[in-house]
Amino acid sequence: MPSTRLRTLRGPLRAPFRPAPAAARVLAALAAAALLAGPAAAQEEGGAARSPGALRPFNLVREPLGPDTPGGTLERGGRCRTDYVIRARVERFPGGEGDDVAGPLPYMELDGSETITWTNASDDAVDELWFHVYLNAFANNRTTHLEEADGRLRGTKVTEGFGYTEIRGVRVAGEGGADLAPSLTFESPDDGNEYDRTVFRVELPEPVAPGATLSVEVDWHSRLPRVRRRTGTKDDFMLVAQWFPKLGVYESGRGWNCHQFHAWSEFYADFGTYDVELDLPGQYWSEQGAKVFGTGVRVNSRDRGDRVVVSFLAPSEEDRARTEASGRSPLVHDFMWTADTRYVSYIPTDENDRPVPFHFADWAERYPDEVERVRAALGPDVKLDLRDVTVEVLIHPERLVQAKRHYDATCATLFFYGLWFGEYPFERITVVDPAWGAGEAGGMEYPTIFTAGTSLFTEPEMHSPESVVVHECGHQWFYLLAANNEFEAAWMDEGFNSYADSEVLHRVYGDSRSVTRYSRIPIYGVQLVPTGNARTGRTLSLRDIDLFSLDFVGIHSDVSLQPVVDGGFVDWWRDQPLFTNSPEYTDPRWGDRARYRNVPDVDPIDTWPWMAAFRESHYSNTHSRTACVLRSMPALIAAARPGVDGEKAFLRGMRTYTELWRYRHPYPDDFIQAFQEGDGVDLDLEPYFDDLLRNTLTVDWYVQDVEVARPDRARGVFMDDGGSFVPWTDFIASARPVDTEPTDAADGGTGTTESTDATTAAEPRVVEPDSRGEAEPDPYRIEVVLGRRLDLALPVPVRLTFADGTTRELVWSREEQLAKRTLTLRFESPQQLRSVEIDPSKGYFLDLDMSNNQWFADADKRVPMRWTERVFSQLSQQFQWQKGIGG
Amino acid sequence: MSQPKKRSSSPVFVAALNAALRRPIAWMFGFAGVTGMALVASLPVYRWFADTTANHYAPGDQLHHLDRNFRTDHAEGLAQLLRTVGTSADWMMVLAVLLGIFSAGGWLRTLVDPRTHAARRLFFAGGARYYWRFARLAVLVILVLGVLGTLLRHPDSLSWQNEVLAGWPQGRTERATSELSVVWMDWIRNGVHLLLFSLVTVWATYTRTRIVLQNSGSVVVSGFSSLWLLLRHPIATLRPFLILTMLELVLLQAGGGIGRLVQGGLESGGMWRVTLLFAIGGVLIVAREIFDGARYAASVAVSRSFVRPIAIDPWSDRIGGPGGPQYPVGPDDDYSIAV
Numbered sequence A: 001m002p003s004t005r006l007r008t009l010r011g012p013l014r015a016p017f018r019p020a021p022a023a024a025r026v027l028a029a030l031a032a033a034a035l036l037a038g039p040a041a042a043q044e045e046g047g048a049a050r051s052p053g054a055l056r057p058f059n060l061v062r063e064p065l066g067p068d069t070p071g072g073t074l075e076r077g078g079r080c081r082t083d084y085v086i087r088a089r090v091e092r093f094p095g096g097e098g099d100d101v102a103g104p105l106p107y108m109e110l111d112g113s114e115t116i117t118w119t120n121a122s123d124d125a126v127d128e129l130w131f132h133v134y135l136n137a138f139a140n141n142r143t144t145h146l147e148e149a150d151g152r153l154r155g156t157k158v159t160e161g162f163g164y165t166e167i168r169g170v171r172v173a174g175e176g177g178a179d180l181a182p183s184l185t186f187e188s189p190d191d192g193n194e195y196d197r198t199v200f201r202v203e204l205p206e207p208v209a210p211g212a213t214l215s216v217e218v219d220w221h222s223r224l225p226r227v228r229r230r231t232g233t234k235d236d237f238m239l240v241a242q243w244f245p246k247l248g249v250y251e252s253g254r255g256w257n258c259h260q261f262h263a264w265s266e267f268y269a270d271f272g273t274y275d276v277e278l279d280l281p282g283q284y285w286s287e288q289g290a291k292v293f294g295t296g297v298r299v300n301s302r303d304r305g306d307r308v309v310v311s312f313l314a315p316s317e318e319d320r321a322r323t324e325a326s327g328r329s330p331l332v333h334d335f336m337w338t339a340d341t342r343y344v345s346y347i348p349t350d351e352n353d354r355p356v357p358f359h360f361a362d363w364a365e366r367y368p369d370e371v372e373r374v375r376a377a378l379g380p381d382v383k384l385d386l387r388d389v390t391v392e393v394l395i396h397p398e399r400l401v402q403a404k405r406h407y408d409a410t411c412a413t414l415f416f417y418g419l420w421f422g423e424y425p426f427e428r429i430t431v432v433d434p435a436w437g438a439g440e441a442g443g444m445e446y447p448t449i450f451t452a453g454t455s456l457f458t459e460p461e462m463h464s465p466e467s468v469v470v471h472e473c474g475h476q477w478f479y480l481l482a483a484n485n486e487f488e489a490a491w492m493d494e495g496f497n498s499y500a501d502s503e504v505l506h507r508v509y510g511d512s513r514s515v516t517r518y519s520r521i522p523i524y525g526v527q528l529v530p531t532g533n534a535r536t537g538r539t540l541s542l543r544d545i546d547l548f549s550l551d552f553v554g555i556h557s558d559v560s561l562q563p564v565v566d567g568g569f570v571d572w573w574r575d576q577p578l579f580t581n582s583p584e585y586t587d588p589r590w591g592d593r594a595r596y597r598n599v600p601d602v603d604p605i606d607t608w609p610w611m612a613a614f615r616e617s618h619y620s621n622t623h624s625r626t627a628c629v630l631r632s633m634p635a636l637i638a639a640a641r642p643g644v645d646g647e648k649a650f651l652r653g654m655r656t657y658t659e660l661w662r663y664r665h666p667y668p669d670d671f672i673q674a675f676q677e678g679d680g681v682d683l684d685l686e687p688y689f690d691d692l693l694r695n696t697l698t699v700d701w702y703v704q705d706v707e708v709a710r711p712d713r714a715r716g717v718f719m720d721d722g723g724s725f726v727p728w729t730d731f732i733a734s735a736r737p738v739d740t741e742p743t744d745a746a747d748g749g750t751g752t753t754e755s756t757d758a759t760t761a762a763e764p765r766v767v768e769p770d771s772r773g774e775a776e777p778d779p780y781r782i783e784v785v786l787g788r789r790l791d792l793a794l795p796v797p798v799r800l801t802f803a804d805g806t807t808r809e810l811v812w813s814r815e816e817q818l819a820k821r822t823l824t825l826r827f828e829s830p831q832q833l834r835s836v837e838i839d840p841s842k843g844y845f846l847d848l849d850m851s852n853n854q855w856f857a858d859a860d861k862r863v864p865m866r867w868t869e870r871v872f873s874q875l876s877q878q879f880q881w882q883k884g885i886g887g
Numbered sequence B: 001m002s003q004p005k006k007r008s009s010s011p012v013f014v015a016a017l018n019a020a021l022r023r024p025i026a027w028m029f030g031f032a033g034v035t036g037m038a039l040v041a042s043l044p045v046y047r048w049f050a051d052t053t054a055n056h057y058a059p060g061d062q063l064h065h066l067d068r069n070f071r072t073d074h075a076e077g078l079a080q081l082l083r084t085v086g087t088s089a090d091w092m093m094v095l096a097v098l099l100g101i102f103s104a105g106g107w108l109r110t111l112v113d114p115r116t117h118a119a120r121r122l123f124f125a126g127g128a129r130y131y132w133r134f135a136r137l138a139v140l141v142i143l144v145l146g147v148l149g150t151l152l153r154h155p156d157s158l159s160w161q162n163e164v165l166a167g168w169p170q171g172r173t174e175r176a177t178s179e180l181s182v183v184w185m186d187w188i189r190n191g192v193h194l195l196l197f198s199l200v201t202v203w204a205t206y207t208r209t210r211i212v213l214q215n216s217g218s219v220v221v222s223g224f225s226s227l228w229l230l231l232r233h234p235i236a237t238l239r240p241f242l243i244l245t246m247l248e249l250v251l252l253q254a255g256g257g258i259g260r261l262v263q264g265g266l267e268s269g270g271m272w273r274v275t276l277l278f279a280i281g282g283v284l285i286v287a288r289e290i291f292d293g294a295r296y297a298a299s300v301a302v303s304r305s306f307v308r309p310i311a312i313d314p315w316s317d318r319i320g321g322p323g324g325p326q327y328p329v330g331p332d333d334d335y336s337i338a339v
Helices: A022-037 A039-045 A134-138 A144-148 A317-321 A360-366 A368-378 A397-421 A466-474 A476-481 A491-509 A534-540 A569-575 A588-598 A615-640 A646-660 A668-678 A686-693 A728-734 A814-819 A862-886 B012-021 B024-053 B068-073 B075-112 B116-129 B131-153 B155-166 B179-214 B219-232 B234-264 B271-306
Strands: A081-093 A107-119 A126-132 A164-172 A199-208 A213-223 A232-234 A237-240 A249-251 A255-257 A274-281 A292-294 A297-303 A307-314 A337-339 A344-346 A390-395 A428-432 A444-446 A449-451 A515-518 A521-524 A700-709 A717-719 A725-727 A780-789 A796-802 A807-812 A822-829 A833-838 A854-856
Touching (some): A126 A213, A199 A213, A360 A368, A397 A428, A397 A491, A397 B179, A444 A466, A466 A476, A491 A615, A534 B075, A569 B179, A615 A646, A615 A686, A646 A668, A668 A686, A725 A728, A862 B024, A862 B131, B012 B024, B012 B075, B024 B075, B024 B271, B068 B075, B075 B131, B075 B271, B131 B179, B131 B219, B179 B234
Antiparallel strands (some): A081 A107, A107 A213, A232 A237, A237 A337, A292 A337, A297 A307, A444 A449, A515 A521, A700 A780, A717 A725, A796 A833
8 A cells, every 4th residue: 555645734832722711712703704704715724834823713623612612502513423434454563672662572563444434414514624543642752642641651651662553545435536645734733742643634625515424535554552551452462442543523613623632531533333344363263253352243253264354343233223212323433442362251141051141120120229219210201121231251361250240340330320321222242351461451441342450369349340340331321322522521421430330339339348468369458557657667667778878889779678578478477467457448439539639629620631730630520529529419409409309300410411412422511401401400500510510619518616505503583574573483484485496398308407597597496395384404505606618608408416316407508608607506405415417418529528527425435445456456466576576 | 413304295386385385474575565565656546536536426437447538538637647656666666676686585594494483583684695696696687588588579689580480571570471470470479488588587596596505605606507407407497386387377367357256346336345356466466475485495495406505604593602612503403402
């Protein structure tokens, strides 16, 4: 295949792009209008002299969506369809120590050709095509991807095993189709990085009219990288993703959405179909057939001696023929394939050796309460049954014992996500366990196939690999079905999925148990006290004794003596973990809060990933903080609208969103709008979502003070209503009525829910009526002061519990909190106050410090003794062992 | 005057355990030292938890385990507390080694001298008498263990082992073709480390015993002598140690299992369960001390079979009035003073 010399633009490096302010966006729109008025001028600007940094509005997405963005929330892009027919041949080459690009390991090269059929469903006539070639992110260490990752991918510094894609030809399909290669230019729309070759564009000889279809043929040659992040090879293992030139997404009114491959963001592509044929070396054939798997279903595989040829259809013929209740048919928006000579395919079979698919009824039987809960939330008419799905686990022989666990976790996800967010529509789903040394391919989602990642010696209580299986499988809903733009709103898939995966883990596996590993063997529990701290500590505890430096004689060495080495059998004997370890459990739902709390307020959630202040801020926002926001929504709805079941409303809102945006590309406003339409609650959530998603506000509620006093017994005489002085007992019996309790709220639930008015709540007198006139001790005078730090104001329930077990509940409203940062409750009660709890059901995962949300009259004296004992046991065993070194 | 020594019919390890058990001063000393240090180090934990949990958590909360929210909300305070305790513990590790040096002299002195009624005096006298010799030996032990640890676990050494022994290019584990091969490599390495570590401690025990039995002033010479003894009679010298260690292992695992059972019911139990955990910890320390002593007793018994003992100080235990004739008394002498 002749190579075409490609024209590239090498514009000056520019500062990283920042979103323009609204005024600038308006100006840009005006400029765009002017350009559109003169198409000839625009065409001219599209020529070779154009700088990649030049303003080309409506042709290239450069700004976050905002109210000024044309197109309207529900009418933005993602309606186009792209179908791919791909043919590829893979050859294996030996590496060598002298090969600076591949390194010493064998590597693979791929030659491919594809026919892309693009249907322009936008309102615009489109005169150019933009493509991703993401393998080029691994071409050198100056690409945007590697630069943003500081040259390290998933912990490994990339010094070899580079990969790339060269475009050998681009032309309009068909006899005499125009050659588009001469117009090909590589673009760096996000940062102007001249070394980044992950995006290119070609100009079309004539625009594609709205509704019209265009077919383009592309030929390319790739060297597959050593797998360092998501894609590549290692020995015979191949996990090949982002491997073919892939069209960007044309969005009505916004132009081509085709970002460079960033380190912190993922993907965005049109829905469509894939017809793929792969030609691989013969080693990928075994007695069981081809050891090649991919998106969709494998429809054909042939052994041709030294070659293996396999074909895939995604979605399968059967899936394509299905029409869902919404009138839509399943589609996918990417294709990944994997091959390994060591793969073992695990599909459970019944006594007749027939595959046992995921079957809804089996799981509904296991979790009937959940089915009823969802039915109660969504209504009796909603169809909850889910289709059977064939679950296949590709696993390595040494981990075969974990295959069933992968299978079960996948089935659990199919059940719960399907129940909550709608059916998984495809006939098959495949779980991939990456090979040893290729773990960097793990933990990634692709349509109908995903990678997990595990290690030897794990138990289900450790949630490994269950947590990664559930998470990546969950992306089939939040990435594949509701296919948000992962470049611009990564939180809409990662965050939503993080929320849901923890809910599944909690329901199916409970709390995870921490372990300490000795020679890779896990022992439940953790050693509380870290010994061997810092350099001095490591020396004192004999872990690492630095030898004197020989630098002065020119010998550079970091050699040290390590009499006591961590991580082996010796320190197992030293620690005696069975006795000295402390149990540690983690509710997966609260794990999200822990990470959110690390970086709670640096960037808004709704931030483009590579524009985040730093990586941890992006990850916290995208995964954990978003999950915390979602998980707090039921509490918010219930507190803002007492009597409403927040959980059910939340479920309705999420279900509406996922159904409305199935096989479509939602943006944040789409989610907000769909959720509000669906939750069935008369509550304007817009201000809340604004605070939570587009702001950096956080909150910490706290019980500031609780005073309980019982004044001296009343002595002397007291003037009654008649103006006479009478003894206290007569006074209390005949005097004005005591303030009755505030009217119960309409929910009829907890019984004593008060109004939320702080001024009235400030002085309720709650003496029980039957106590009047009796010679009982005077009631307790109770004062409770609640406070709110930071600037997020959300309605929050408060519960007071008395000695006799009765409770009183009230809501501290958003308005009250905005008006005043504290709330004082003063009242009298014949019962001693036992506890005060803000957010008693712990529904607000956004509270930065939950340790100060409660006050209890009784302290548990066992707790400090308990943890002193744990530390004592650990240290005494270690000291005893260390004593043995001396004698 | 001297009677032939009666050979005990019981196995060495039984006799050793018996001998160690009958010297409460020795194991109580070790127990008190170890637990005293642990108690001092863990006192700040009590204060911190008492302040942190007081009135902020419902009774029973955080009793069995510290939940995720507690660990999150108090992440900084808890980390600082435990780091501080850990740093104190690091310093106490040195004290523990010094305590071991003293304790070894005491144990051996009481075991070599059968006068259990004078055990306390003998223990402290022995601890003081051999202190510097055993301290030098401890330095030697640390050096040998350090070299072993470095050879086996230093990153450069790991890389070399991986490349030469396992054949992984550049010694990188990721170049292995399976996780299991990496695990086996790890286990073999750690197993060898455990074996060598144990042998060094056994060798050190025999060396200490020889120093005491022969009143040797040279740690190095005694070290080589005891190494020769180990090489010449590996079964006789190592067998009692192996049996004692196995017994200790069983006991510790049983203690650990009981401890976990007790912890499992913490939330429903009263303070007694916490107290019981303290007690189990204490009992395990006592048991480990007794096993340490038993190893010395076994070492003395085995060494006496092969090493000609020299009286520790023939004149230190003597009879005879002041100014008059003095008669040295050996351990096997039976004597009485007629008035």
